[in-house]
Amino acid sequence: xxxxxxxxxxxxxxxxxxxxxxxxxxxxxxxxxxxxxxxxxxxxxxxxxxxxxxxxxxxxxxxxxxxxxxxxxxxxxxxxxxxxxxxxxxxxxxxxxxxxxxxxxxxxxxxxxxxxxxxxxxxxxxxxxxxxxxxxxxxxxxxxxxxxxxxxxxxxxxxxxxxxxxxxxxxxxxxxxxxxxxxxxxxxxxxxxxxxxxxxxxxxxxxxxxxxxxxxxxxxxxxxxxxxxxxxxxxxxxxxxxxxxxxxxxxxxxxxxxxxxxxxxxxxxxxxxxxxxxxxxxxxxxxxxxxxxxxxxxxxxxxxxxxxxxxxxxxxxxxxxxxxxxxxxxxxxxxxxxxxxxxxxxxxxxxxxxxxxxxxxxxxxxxxxxxxxxxxxxxxxxxxxxxxxxxxxxxxxxxxxxxxxxx
Amino acid sequence: xxxxxxxxxxxxxxxxxxxxxxxxxxxxxxxxxxxxxxxxxxxxxxxxxxxxxxxxxxxxxxxxxxxxxxxxxxxxxxxxxxxxxxxxxxxxxxxxxxxxxxxxxxxxxxxxxxxxxxxxxxxxxxxxxxxxxxxxxxxxxxxxxxxxxxxxxxxxxxxxxxxxxxxxxxxxxxxxxxxxxxxxxxxxxxxxxxxxxxxxxxxxxxxxxxxxxxxxxxxxxxxxxxxxxxxxxxxxxxxxxxxxxxxxxxxxxxxxxxxxxxxxxxxxxxxxxxxxxxxxxxxxxxxxxxxxxxxxxxxxxxxxxxxxxxxxxxxxxxxxxxxxxxx
Numbered sequence: 001x002x003x004x005x006x007x008x009x010x011x012x013x014x015x016x017x018x019x020x021x022x023x024x025x026x027x028x029x030x031x032x033x034x035x036x037x038x039x040x041x042x043x044x045x046x047x048x049x050x051x052x053x054x055x056x057x058x059x060x061x062x063x064x065x066x067x068x069x070x071x072x073x074x075x076x077x078x079x080x081x082x083x084x085x086x087x088x089x090x091x092x093x094x095x096x097x098x099x100x101x102x103x104x105x106x107x108x109x110x111x112x113x114x115x116x117x118x119x120x121x122x123x124x125x126x127x128x129x130x131x132x133x134x135x136x137x138x139x140x141x142x143x144x145x146x147x148x149x150x151x152x153x154x155x156x157x158x159x160x161x162x163x164x165x166x167x168x169x170x171x172x173x174x175x176x177x178x179x180x181x182x183x184x185x186x187x188x189x190x191x192x193x194x195x196x197x198x199x200x201x202x203x204x205x206x207x208x209x210x211x212x213x214x215x216x217x218x219x220x221x222x223x224x225x226x227x228x229x230x231x232x233x234x235x236x237x238x239x240x241x242x243x244x245x246x247x248x249x250x251x252x253x254x255x256x257x258x259x260x261x262x263x264x265x266x267x268x269x270x271x272x273x274x275x276x277x278x279x280x281x282x283x284x285x286x287x288x289x290x291x292x293x294x295x296x297x298x299x300x301x302x303x304x305x306x307x308x309x310x311x312x313x314x315x316x317x318x319x320x321x322x323x324x325x326x327x328x329x330x331x332x333x334x335x336x337x338x339x340x341x342x343x344x345x346x347x348x349x350x351x352x353x354x355x356x357x358x359x360x361x362x363x364x365x366x367x368x369x370x371x372x373x374x375x376x377x378x379x380x381x382x383x384x385x386x387x388x389x390x391x392x393x394x395x396x397x398x399x400x401x402x403x404x405x406x407x
Numbered sequence: 408x409x410x411x412x413x414x415x416x417x418x419x420x421x422x423x424x425x426x427x428x429x430x431x432x433x434x435x436x437x438x439x440x441x442x443x444x445x446x447x448x449x450x451x452x453x454x455x456x457x458x459x460x461x462x463x464x465x466x467x468x469x470x471x472x473x474x475x476x477x478x479x480x481x482x483x484x485x486x487x488x489x490x491x492x493x494x495x496x497x498x499x500x501x502x503x504x505x506x507x508x509x510x511x512x513x514x515x516x517x518x519x520x521x522x523x524x525x526x527x528x529x530x531x532x533x534x535x536x537x538x539x540x541x542x543x544x545x546x547x548x549x550x551x552x553x554x555x556x557x558x559x560x561x562x563x564x565x566x567x568x569x570x571x572x573x574x575x576x577x578x579x580x581x582x583x584x585x586x587x588x589x590x591x592x593x594x595x596x597x598x599x600x601x602x603x604x605x606x607x608x609x610x611x612x613x614x615x616x617x618x619x620x621x622x623x624x625x626x627x628x629x630x631x632x633x634x635x636x637x638x639x640x641x642x643x644x645x646x647x648x649x650x651x652x653x654x655x656x657x658x659x660x661x662x663x664x665x666x667x668x669x670x671x672x673x674x675x676x677x678x679x680x681x682x683x684x685x686x687x688x689x690x691x692x693x694x695x696x697x698x699x700x701x702x703x704x705x706x707x708x709x710x711x712x713x714x715x716x717x718x719x720x721x722x723x724x725x726x727x728x729x730x731x732x733x734x
Contacts, residue, residue, distance in 0.1 A: 053720040057670070074720055077713040079672045125680055125706065183719075210582050382716055384583035390719040391535055391580070 014039040016297045020066030021051050022235065024142055024282060028313050028352050033304055039297055047234050048182045056080050063298050065285040069099075069116040069138060070184055073382035075285070076119075076128060076137050082288045083122045083135035088299045091306045095322045099140035099281060102130060104373045111376035113188075113206025113383075116140060116281040138283035139302050140322040142314045145277035145372040148189065149243060149253035152267050163271035165189070166197035167250050169219075174228050178242050178251035181232035183393035184382055187216070188278055189252045192377060194219050196275050206381045210388055217392045221399070229400050243268045255318025259357030270365040276377030277366075283322075315339045316352040320369055342367035421461035423511050424452060428462060431501050432471055432482055439483035440492040443472060447496045452511060509553060520548050524558050527728045528567055529661035530668065532579025533718050537731040539568060539576040544730035565657050577734065581662055583712050589655045590708035596652050597704065598697035600643040605693045607642040617685035620678045628674050628707075629663065631681050639688055640700075659711050666714060669721055674710060 016039060018025060025043040034041050044062060046054060052074050055065045059080035067075075075081060086092045098104050102117035119128045122135040148168055154176075155167060168177060168189060180186040191208065194200045194216055202212050223229065230247050233239045240257035242248045244264055253270065261268050284302050286295070304310065308330035311321030315335060321327050328336050337343035342364050351357035366372045383389060428448070431437045443463060449456045463480050466472045473485040481491055503511075524544070531537050545555035559576055562568045568578045616634050620626055636656070641649050667673055684703055687696035727733070 049720070056717065056720055073713065073716050077710075077717055127706075127709065210584050384587075384712055384716070386716045387533070387719040388580055388582050 015042050016301055017042045017062045018064045018066055019044045019055055019062035021048055024066050032309050037300055037304055059287045060289050062287050063290045063294055064301055069119045069281045070380045070382045072119045072137050080288055081285045084139050084286055086134055086136055090303050091323055095140055098373060099322055111378050113379035113381035115379055138285045140283045141305050142319040142321060143281040144255055144319050145279050147271040147273050147277055149251055149268055150271055151249040154249040163273050164196045165192035165273050165275050168193035169197055173249045176230055176249040177228050178230050178248045179232050180252040181234050181397050183390040185380055187389055187393050188378055190220055191216055205378050207383050210385055213385055213389050213392055220396055224400055232397055232400050259351045272366045276375045278378050279376040280380040313352050338364055340369045421458035423507055424458050424462035425465050426507055427503050436502060437482050440489050441482040442479055442491050442493050444479040451496050521558055521561055528578050530665035531731050532581045533662060536579045536734040538734055540730050547730050566654055583715055586659055586711050589659055590704055592655045594701050594704045597640050598701050600640045600648055601697045601700055602693055603645060604639055604643040609638040610689060612638040613685055614689040617689060626678050
C-alpha cells in the first residue's frame with residue numbers, strides 16, 4: 001500500500017452502520033447527522049420484528065442499534081450488545097427522570113409493564129435493572145404515549161377525555177377496526193380494549209399469564225369470526241392510508257400518521273383514553289462488536305442524538321425526546337408550544353419532511369407533555385410469556401389475513 | 408395399563424436374564440444338575456452372550472448354580488457325585504413372565520433411540536403444542552409400538568410430555584409458568600436437600616471445581632450446575648427427594664440444550680456467581696450455602712425466563728419431526 005492511498009481508504013471506511021425502524025431512521029435525521037458529524041451513515045430500516053430479530057442474531061451487521069427498551073429483553077439477553085458508558089455521554093445529566101428514575105416525578109404512576117428504568121442500568125452478571133450504575137444498556141431518546149385514532153363521525157367529538165380503549169372492540173365499528181400487527185404492542189392495545197370494555201380483568205396488564213393470554217386471544221378470535229377487523233397493519237404509513245381511505249373508524253395509530261391524513265385530518269383524531277396511554281421508549285445501543293475508532297464514531301452519533309437537532313426533527317413527528325431542554329433550544333417557540341406544552345398552534349407547523357402537519361388553531365390532544373407522561377396505563381413490554389403470546393398473536397394475525405382482510 | 412414405561416425396562420439386561428433363570432430354577436423347570444451354557448441360553452433368550460455370562464456369575468454368587476470345570480455351570484450347589492444333566496435347553500419351555508419378556512425384547516432398543524427423541528421433543532415444545540403419534544414414531548424409528556411406548560413412557564416420567572384427557576400424548580407449549588414453577592420447586596427443595604446431604608457431600612470435589620474455575624471470563628453454566636449438583640445436593644440420603652429435584656431440573660435443561668442447538672448463545676455466567684456458593688460448601692458452612700443456593704436459583708430462574716422470551720424471535724427454524732402434529 002502506498003502512503004498516498006491511506007487517507008482515501010480511511011475516508012471511504014468512515015461509515016457508521018445503524019440498524020433501526022422507520023420511527024427514527026428517516027432521511028432528515030441521516031442528512032443532518034452526516035452534515036454535523038462528518039462521516040457517512042448507513043441506515044438499515046426494518047419492521048419491528050425483523051429489526052429485533054436481526055439485532056439479536058446478526059450483531060456483526062450493525063454498529064448502533066436504534067429501537068426500544070422493551071426490545072432489550074430479546075436483544076440484550078441474546079448477548080448482542082455492549083454497555084453504553086454514560087461517562088462518554090456529554091449530556092447524560094440532562095436525560096429526563098422519566099427514564100433515569102422511572103417517572104417524571106415521584107407522584108407520577110409508573111404504569112403497568114416494564115418501565116424503561118427497569119431495563120436501563122447494567123447490573124452485575126450482565127442483568128439489567130433500575131439500580132443506577134455507570135453503564136446503561138441503551139441511551140434513552142425518543143418516546144411517546146400512544147393511544148388510538150378514531151373517526152369523529154362515528155364516535156362523536158370525544159376530545160374531553162371520554163374516549164376509551166374499549167372503542168377498539170366497539171360493535172358499532174365492526175368491520176372497520178384495525179390493530180397494529182406486533183405482538184408486544186398490538187396485543188397490549190387489544191388487552192387495554194378488552195379490559196376497558198369490562199370483558200376481562202387482568203391481574204397485571206403488563207405481564208399476562210398463560211390463562212389470561214388464552215382468554216384474550218379467545219375474545220379476539222370471537223370478534224375476528226364476527227368480522228370485526230378490517231386488517232392488521234405493520235407500518236405507520238399503512239395506518240395513515242387506512243384512515244385516509246375511510247376503511248377504518250377506529251384503529252391503533254401512531255403519532256406521525258395523524259400528520260398524513262390529508263383531507264381527513266380534522267375527522268380522524270387521536271384519542272385521549274380515560275384509561276391512560278400505552279407508553280414506549282426508544283433508545284440507542286452499541287453492538288458488542290464495535291470497538292476502537294468505530295466505537296468513537298458510535299459515541300459521537302449517540303451524543304448527536306441528545307444535541308437538540310434530532311429532538312426537533314422527532315418533535316415534528318409527534319415524538320418526545322429524553323432531553324426536552326435541548327429540544328426547546330432547537331425548535332421554534334410555536335413548535336414548542338404546540339408539541340410539548342399542548343398549547344394552540346399559532347401558525348401552520350411543518351412535519352419532519354417539511355410538509356404542513358398541523359394547522360394553526362389546533363391543539364395537541366392530551367395536552368402538555370407532562371400531563372401525558374403522568375397518564376401512563378402500561379408500557380410496551382416483552383412479557384414473561386412473550387414466547388407464548390407472540391405465537392398466539394401470529395396465529396391470530398394469520399387468521400385475519402386468511403379471512404381476506406388485508407392491506 | 409394402557410401405555411407406560413415397563414418398570415423392568417430400566418433393569419440391566421443381565422439382571423433380566425438372571426431373573427428368568429432364577430425363577431425357572433426355583434420352579435424346577437431347570438432341574439438340579441442341568442448344564443447351563445452361555446451360547447445356548449443366549450440363543451434361547453435372543454440376547455448376546457455378555458449378559459448371560461454376567462447373569463450366570465451372579466447366580467453362582469447366590470449359590471444357585473456352580474461351575475463345572477470347562478463345561479459351564481450346573482444347576483444347584485456342588486454336590487459330590489452329581490451327574491451333569493446334558494440336555495438341550497432348547498427343548499425346555501422356560502417360564503418367562505410377560506413383563507420380563509417385553510423388557511428383554513425392548514431393552515436396549517428404546518435406550519438407543521431415546522436421546523434423539525428427547526432432543527426432538529424438547530426442541531418442539533418451545534414452539535408450541537404438539538400431539539405425538541405413537542404409530543408414526545414407531546414407523547419413524549423402525550421399531551415396534553412397544554418400543555415407541557417405552558420411549559414415550561420415559562419422556563412422560565421426565566415431565567417432557569403428558570397425556571391429554573382423550574389419552575393422546577401431548578408436548579408443550581413450554582411457558583414461562585412451567586419454568587417458574589420448576590425453579591420455585593427447586594428453591595424450596597434444594598437448600599433442604601443440601602442440608603440433608605451435609606455429611607455426604609464430595610467436599611474435595613466441590614473445592615476442586617472452585618479451584619479450576621477461571622479467575623475472569625465467563626464460565627459455562629451447564630457444566631458447573633451439573634458438577635455442583637452431583638457433588639452436593641444429589642448426595643442427600645433421600646432418593647425420593649433427589650428424584651423429584653432431578654425431575655424439576657430436567658425440563659429447563661432439555662429446553663436449554665434445544666435452544667443452543669437452534670443457535671442461541673450458550674448461557675454464561677460470571678465466575679463470581681458460583682465462587683461464593685462453591686466456597687461456602689467447600690468450607691462446610693452448609694446453612695449459609697443453602698441460603699446462597701436459594702439466591703442462586705432465583706437468579707438462574709430470571710436468566711432462564713429471559714432466554715425463553717428470546718425464543719420468540721426464532722421462526723420455526725427447525726423441521727418438526729414427522730411424529731409430531733401441531734395442535
